[in-house]
Amino acid sequence: MKRKIRVLVAKPGLDGHDRGAKVVARSLRDAGFEVIYTGIRQTPAMIAEAALQEDVDVVGLSVLSGAHMALVPKVKEALVAQGMDDVLVLVGGIIPNEDVPALNAIGVKGIFGPGTATQEIVDFIHKELAEPAA
Amino acid sequence: MTLFNEEQLNQIRNQLEHWETTTLKKTLDRRSERRPQFITTSSVPVRRLYTPLDIADFDYQRDLGMPGEYPFTRGVHSTMYRGRLWTMRMFAGFGTAEETNQRYQYLLSQGNMGLSVAFDMPTLYGYDTDAPEALGEFGKCGVAVSSLADMEVLFDGIPMGEVSTSMTINSPAAILWAMYIVAAEKQGYHRSQLRGTIQNDILKEYIAQKEFLFPPAPSMRLVTDTIEFGTREMPLWNTVSISGYHIREAGATAVQELAFTLADGFAYVEAALERGLDIDEFAPRLSFFFNAHNDLFEEIAKFRAARRIWARAMREKYGAQNPRSWLLRTHAQTAGVSLTSRQPENNIVRVAIQALAAILGGTQSLHTNSMDEALALPSEKAVTIALRTQQILAHESGVANTIDPLAGSYYVEQLTNQMEDAANDYFHRIESQGGVIPAIESGFFQREIADAAYQYQMEIDTRQRIVVGVNDYVADEPIEIPLLQMDPAGYDRQIARLQRVRAERDNSAVQKALAELADCARGDENLMPPIIAAVEHYATLGEITDVFRRVFGEYHEPVHF
Incomplete structure (x- = not known):
């Protein structure tokens, strides 16, 4: 039997608005993924450490506060420093369109704003990891 | 006195049955309704038709009464908006104190009636702008205030003794309040003149917004210290704004918002009573803060039920004698x-409907969101439209001309009763767990809210719930509204001011004040006087909060999803 896709859902920075992260975590679990939710106020180092310990395929970061341009690159660097270059990094939250190219450039594959259907994220992960959709 | 007697109710029951088997049946046989079930925004089923049968034991005097009289269902003032409109209070803050000061001056010039300060994330968490934890967060969700110097700039040219100011601040509320008091005193006002509100509602932080710092016990001590200090020295200040807003935003239903908020309110009352304060001295300064969501009637019912539940509990359970203690001002x-x-742009319409709900619900003040807030902090133009929305409702719609116009609506009265009953059920569940704090520590509220949030999202994903522009009526059109651009030099200006404060102040006086504050924190005297003393010497927010972090420790929540 194939191993389940493992997803870390994390909230970097100070912002405690965890509604989106929790809804996404639960819907990914319901879609058959193995989901680890870190809780709030995670530093980039804590997130990379958890990603390594849990041996995840996907890291989903949720940021509402507007600090994404400072935090997401730090998380990406910390992942690379752990040798996790190939982990699929996704970002959700309030991300202005103008920031999307810069996030894509550092290797963020998917960016999901308010109004995203949870199935869209599930499908995206399956497609990126080249698994047939359930 | 009930409105309907048995004979009338029987006649209505017969008429309803007749209608259902004839007129209605004919229609339904031809065409079924749009949906098998209709639900409110909170997923509560809605009946096809409400009649006197739904409020058969409705008693006008018991359930509604007169405006400005117990149980205040119809409103807290005897003339409501005929006497004075609600306060149009736009929540604002971004970047540096200079930029936000300009926004305040602009809002006041446009008819905004009270100020409302949004602080940035580091400030909300008690960090100075240059703390490592503040990385990337400066000025993003509000204005940065790291010391008295920032507060002085924030209110430069604004007469602090004349405006009323609400500050959305929780864990470090006592510290920001102290900065406000000292800045106003430096403008020449006496603290007893100051009008405003500190949110200071730590319980809903554990429950929903998650901006907690310390464990519940010392947090509740800080809140009770501010209630006590306000009672003694700041008679016009609202010391706690007991908030359902964030509980709702985190995903709660209207009933959960109502029940959890009032349960928090009772917890503050009980803490202050344990401190030995007289209920009629502090209760009149407790205020509330509710959400106004999409479902017009459900929201109106929520505000009405909230007033009635609070009035009944304050008078009957807690024995308050002063009618002002019974009032739920929100x-x-x-x-x-x-x-x-x-x-x-569709958000302009949503906001107008939600604002209408709050007004028909009898709110005392109102913030209307700007159309661009799912994208960024609001631009000046978007804020102006949001404020104009309130002005149009106030002056053109006619809804402010008469008091509680939906009273007597079978639907609204039934919803109001249903909300009160459902809230009472939650109070029993919370009590059976030992009260609000044990229920927080076990994750009860957090699980209830996460479940409701998930259900709501699933209803959208499966299109049981239509959100225009999101899962129906979708159009791939580019967004053409201009977003707020912050001054890129702001961060450097803020850091420079912070460094200047640390260099120019009397550092030995600061150290002495912080040591005295730590001593007080280890004891049980009121913390407000030593906080004010430290602030006067320009001790920073981070330094003062660090004293508490050392003495009180930090709280970590149980993680559920």
């Missing part, structure tokens, strides 16, 4: 979570 804000990033 601020309202339209539902940020309802705003869509797609077709953002």
Whole structure:
């Protein structure tokens, strides 16, 4: 039997608005993924450490506060420093369109704003990891 | 006195049955309704038709009474908006104190009636702008205030003794309040003149917004210290704004918002009573803050039920004698979570409907969200439209001309009763767990809210719930509204001021004040006087909060999803 896709859902920075992260975590679990939710106020180092310990395929970061341009690159660097270059990094939250190219450039594959259907994220992960959709 | 006697009710029952088997049946045989079930925004089923049968034991005097009289269902003032409109209070803050000061001056010039300060994330968490934890967060969700110097700039040219100011601040509320008091005193006012509100509602932080710092016991001590200090020295200040807003935004239903908020309110009352304070001295300064969401009638019912539950509990359970102790005075804000990033202009309409709900619900003050807030902090133009929305409702719609116009609506009265009953059920569940704090520590509220949030999202994903522009009426059009651009030099200006403060102040006086504060924190005297003393010497927010972090420790929540 194939191993389940493992997803870390994390909230970097100070912002405690965890509604989106929790809804996404639960819907990914319901879609058959193995989901680890870190809780709030995670530093980039804590997130990379958890990603390594849990041996995840996907890291989903949720940021509402507007600090994404400072935090997401730090998380990406910390992942690379752990040798996790190939982990699929996704970002959700309030991300202005103008920031999307810069996030894509550092290797963020998917960016999901308010109004995203949870199935869209599930499908995206399956497609990126080249698994047939359930 | 009930409105309907048995004979009338029987006649109505017969008429209803007749209608259902004839007129209605004919229609339904031809065409079924749009949906098998209709639900409110909170997923509560809605009946086809409400009649006197739904409020058969409705008793006008017991359930409604007169405006400005117990149980205040119809409103807290005897003339309501005929006497004075609600306070149009726009929540604002971004970047540096200079930029936000300009926004305040602009809002006041446009008819905004009271100020409302949004602080940035580091400030909300008690960090100075240059703390490592503040990385990337400066000025993003509000204005940075790291010391008295920032507070002085924030209110430069604004007469602090004349405006009323609400400050959305929780864990470090006592510290920001002290900065406000000292800045106003430096403008020449006496603290007893100052009018405003500190949110200071730590319980809902554990429950929903998650901006907690310390464990519940020392947090409740800080809140009780501020209640006590306000009672003694600041008679016009609202010491706690007991907030359902964030509980709702985190995903709660209207009933959960109502029940959890009032349960928090009772917990503050009980803490102050344990301190030995007289209920009629502090209760009149407790205020509330509710969400105004999409479902017009459900929201109106929520505000009405909230007033009735609070009045009954304050008088009957806690024995308050002063009618002002029975009043639930509230601020309202339209539902940020309802705003869509797609077709953002549609949000203007959503906000107007939500604002209408808050007004028909009898709010005392109101913030209307801007159309662009699912994208960024609001631009000046978007804020102006949001404020104009309130002005149009006030002056053109006619809804402010008469008091509680929906009273007597079978639907609204039934919803109001249903909300009160459902809230009472939650109070029993919370009590059976030992009260609000044990229920927080076990994750009860957090699980209830996460479940409701998930259900709501599933209803959208399966299109049981239509969100215009999101899962129906979708159009891939580019967003054409201009977003707020912050001054890129702001961060450097803020850091420079912070460094200047640390260099120019009397550092030995600061150290002495912080040591005295630590001593006080280890004891049980009121913390407000030593906080004010430290602030006067320009001790920074981070330094003062660090004293508490050392003495009180830090709280970590149980993680559920």
